[in-house]
Amino acid sequence: MQKFFINTADFTAKTLPPDLVYQASKVLRYQIGSQFIVGVDRKNYLVAITKINLKELEYQVLEELAIDNELDVAVTIIQGYPKGDKFEDIVKHGTELGxxxxxxxxxxxxxxxxxxxxxxxxxxxxxxxxxEASEQSMRNIIPEVKEFMKLKDIALATYDIVYVCYEESAKAGELSGYKETLKGLKKGANIAFLIGPEGGIDEKEIKYLKTFSNIKFISLGKRILRTETAALYALSTVSYERELI
Amino acid sequence: MQKFFINTADFTAKTLPPDLVYQASKVLRYQIGSQFIVGVDRKNYLVAITKINLKELEYQVLEELAIDNELDVAVTIIQGYPKGDKFEDIVKHGTELGxxxxxxxxxxxxxxxxxxxxxxxxxxxxxxxxxEASEQSMRNIIPEVKEFMKLKDIALATYDIVYVCYEESAKAGELSGYKETLKGLKKGANIAFLIGPEGGIDEKEIKYLKTFSNIKFISLGKRILRTETAALYALSTVSYERELI
Known part of the structure; x- marks a missing residue:
């Protein structure tokens, strides 16, 4: 079922913002009685349309849905900006993965x-x-994509752990330590994965990273991953470790 | 460093097939002394060029490299054929992931x-x-992509376990059982993940799958994944569970 994230004002007025009214009427061809989910303030509500035309839409709330699809830790992907459109794919699939x-x-x-x-x-x-990816994957929140930043401008010390995905760790066969710390994270912990661009992380940057006590160098398996695959691997393992039993 | 998979005959003759000779000379601009890795029969050798022009290339073996980048279980991705070029991305990134x-x-x-x-x-x-993805990610083997098959033509019973990634399991909050069986796999086990296309797996197909005793329905976390993300999640978790410590 389609989900739309909306703001509190539109939810109070039991309507959608104008672009979504148009989309619901013209593209999705909703009619009176059509149902969809609205996401507002981390909550999800099943609603049914009571009035619809190209410019107006009203709905009534049928029920609040007890959906919590969020990971129990907050994960930031600090992505060394890659070539082409790869960052868009990382945002799309990374959002699906939490x-x-x-x-x-x-x-x-x-x-x-x-x-x-x-x-x-x-x-x-x-x-x-x-x-859009949050709506499709039924997230409770929309992840924020921050502005372009240089490494030194990121407040690395504010994270509980910053995992640095370092290809040299993989080459050297260093496969230890990641699981244990991931298991040990408290609910609500705030972690980050730092992933290099195509050429990897520069030695000067590695040196800078080593000045932080909350940095952990990890390898993501034995094979050399493309930069756009690394974030998806990392997020999949957080979900696996903390959500699956 | 560049890796090329070649056959035994070319390795015995200490050369490359004609298309790679051209690529090495013209595209990569290798010269006498340039080094690369050849992969043959699961093994990797560091070699150095002793003769090169557009049509001929010879090298000497410097050393056998002790690289084993393979997962310790064989994983088949049975992918419900998706829209567009998505299957190509699944092969590319799925190969990186083992x-x-x-x-x-x-x-x-x-x-x-x-x-x-x-x-x-x-x-x-x-x-x-x-x-190409095997060469880039330093795999020891090249995964095989089989011909297009219908579900009933796949020998499902030959796998130790076929994990069926079933969206309904996710919706119903069924998150159990996957980890335990993954941990318990013997080295060399032969497993498969069956992933539906965009619309998911049909109920008749689910009924058919349930006739096999080696089928296990699993969910890949709480969120609804796109079909092209599911295979990458599954492979990442196999690597995480069995390779990382």
Whole structure:
């Protein structure tokens, strides 16, 4: 069933914002009686339409749905900005997999070719992708995609743990330590995964990261993963470790 | 470092097949002394070029590399054939994540629009993608992509376990049982994940699957995953459970 995230004002008025009214009427061809889910303030409500045309839509709430599809820890993906449209895919699939936040990070080896003036537009687009993916995967919240940041501008010390996915760890056969810390996280913990761009993380950056006491270098299995696969691996393992039994 | 999979005959002759000779000379601009890795019969050798032009290439073996990047169980992805080019992405990223075999499966809800005569070409292309992804991720083997198959033509009983990723399990909050069986697999076990296409697995198909004693219905976390994300989640969890400590 279709889900729409809306704000409190629209929910109080039992309507949708104008763009969604148009979409519901024209694209989805909803009629009186059609049902959908609205997400507001982390809660989900099943609603049924009582009035609809191209410009107006009203609904009544049938029930609050007891859905909690969120991971029990907040996961930020600090992604070394990759080539092409890969960051969009990471936001899309990473949202499905439960990420709370994404930071497009300009690392040394990011081959970054976006004009300065287009950066803000990019971030708007990333957040739109996160919203749509949240609706499709029945998330309770929409992850935030922050603005483009340099590594030194990210408040790394504020996370309980920052896992640094370091290819050299994989090559050196260092496969230890990740599971134990993931198991040990308290509910509500705030963790991050830092993932390099195509060329990996620069040695100077590694040196800088080592100055933080909450950094943990990890390998994501034996094989060399593409940068766009690493975030999905990381999020899948958080879900597996903490949600599945 | 670049890796090429080659056959025994080319390795015995200490050369590469003609298309790779051209690529090494023209595209990669290798010269005498350039090093790369050849993969043959699950083994990896570091080699250095002793002769190179557009049509001829010879190398000497410097050393056998003790690389074993394979999962300790064989994982087949039986993928309900999805829309568009998604299957290609599943093969690419699934190969990085350690899959042994992919079967494009024509399920009831596969919206399948490929002409019969183009099927064989598609499979050739899928296998080429698997080879390239294997080289990039330093696999020891190249996963096989089998021909398009119907569910009833797949020998499901030959697997130790077939995990069926069933969206209804997720909706119903059934999150149990997967981890325990994954942990308990013997080294060398042969497992499969069956993943529905966009519309999911049909009820008649579920009924058929239930006639097998080696089927296990599982959920891949609380959120609804896109079909192309499910295989990557599944493979990530096999790596996490069996490779990381």
């Amino acid at each position: 990420a709370s936040c994404f930071i497009p990070c300009l690392l040394e080896r990011s081959q970054f070719k976006v004009e300065e003036k287009r950066l803000a537009n990019k971030v708007v687009r990333f957040n739109k992708i996160a919203k | 899959a042994s075999c992919f079967i494009p499966c024509l399920l009831e809800r596969s919206q399948f629009k490929v002409e019969e005569k183009r099927l064989a070409n598609k499979v050739v292309r899928f296998n080429k993608i698997a080879k």
